[in-house]
Amino acid sequence: EYGITPEVAGPYVITVRFSGQPVPGSPFDIDVMPSLDIERMKIIIDRYNPPRVNKSYKFTVDCSDAGAAPVLFGFIGDKDNDSPDKPRKDILVLVCDDKGKPIKDKKGKDIIVDIKELKSSGIAHFPFTPEVEGPIYLKAQYDGRNLPKSPLRVNVSYGIDMSKVIIYGDGITNDEPVRANKPYTFFIDAEDAGAGPISLDFLSKLGFTIGKDST
Numbered sequence: 001e002y003g004i005t006p007e008v009a010g011p012y013v014i015t016v017r018f019s020g021q022p023v024p025g026s027p028f029d030i031d032v033m034p035s036l037d038i039e040r041m042k043i044i045i046d047r048y049n050p051p052r053v054n055k056s057y058k059f060t061v062d063c064s065d066a067g068a069a070p071v072l073f074g075f076i077g078d079k080d081n082d083s084p085d086k087p088r089k090d091i092l093v094l095v096c097d098d099k100g101k102p103i104k105d106k107k108g109k110d111i112i113v114d115i116k117e118l119k120s121s122g123i124a125h126f127p128f129t130p131e132v133e134g135p136i137y138l139k140a141q142y143d144g145r146n147l148p149k150s151p152l153r154v155n156v157s158y159g160i161d162m163s164k165v166i167i168y169g170d171g172i173t174n175d176e177p178v179r180a181n182k183p184y185t186f187f188i189d190a191e192d193a194g195a196g197p198i199s200l201d202f203l204s205k206l207g208f209t210i211g212k213d214s215t
Contacts, residue, residue, distance in 0.1 A: 007208060008033075010032055011029065011030070011031055011032075012029075012030050012031075012032055013027045013028070013029055013030075014026070014027060014028045014030060015028075016028070025037060030055075032084070035067060036063065036066040036067040036090075036142065036201070037067055038066070038077065038143075038145060038147060038148070039064045040063075040065045040066040040067075040141050041058060041061070041062065041063050041066045041140075041142060041147045041148065042061070042062045042147070042148065043060070043061055043062075043077060043138060043140050043147055043148075043149055043150055043152050044059065044060040044061075044062055045059045045060075045152065045154060046059075049146075049156075050154065050155060050156075050157065051130050051136075051154055051155075051156045052130075052156065052157060052158065052159040053130055053131065053132065053133055053156060053157070053158050053159070054131060054203040055129065055130075055159060056126040056127050056128070056129050057127065057129065057130060058125050059125075059126055059138055059154075060123060060124070060125050060126070061123070061124050061126065061140050061147070061187075062089055062122070062123050063091065063122035063123070063142075064121045064122040064123055066122065066188070067105075067171040072112050090142055090143060091140060091141070091142055092140070092141045093126050093138070093139065093140045093141075094138075094139045094140075094141075095128055095130075095136055095138060095139075096137050096139050096151060097133065097136070097137065098137060098153075100137075100139070100151070103132075103136060105131055106131050118210065127152040130156040132156065133156055133157055133158060134155070134156060134157055135150035135152050135153055135154070135155050135156070136153070136154060136155075137152065137154075138151060138152045138154060139151040139152075141153070158178070160193055161192070161193050162190055162193065164190070164192040165188065165189070165190045165193045166188070166189040167186065167187070167188050167189075168186065168188050168189075168191075169182075169185060169186025170184070170186070171186075
């Protein structure tokens, strides 16, 4: 067994001799491709639009600054990655739990993240639809090694349904007057609207803020 580490990309010729004679097939032509810098690869998510249960969510793997080598994108669980007749993908992605195990869908199958859009610049978009609430981890690997920040934790929650927020109390749902300098209580019921904070602004008729609160 012999090993070499090419330092420059390009075509090479390997000549193998036995007792001074070339072995059958020698010389061998090989192409050395440029290597990629894994530290310059990135997983990108939209933190302003977090994933929601049963809603399509997309994240991005960006290798555009990692080098000039072409990148093959695939997903963990793709049967082609284990086929001896097809090249294994360079970048593999997986949705997993905090222990690194693939997350199952409602049918008990691994959630497969396939490529939605692939750009020649080395950027790929991966959509998937989470089916359960809670933290998940996006794992992206290059040549069996995790990309920086991989696995990346994101929190899946149910979307907020504003139509299910109910506000009631004196002066709001009835004609009872609200008196100045008297304690006033009204109610906000958001139990069925989804998870999220509640904030209040108290404004005068002229639009001036006279108080704030949040829970």
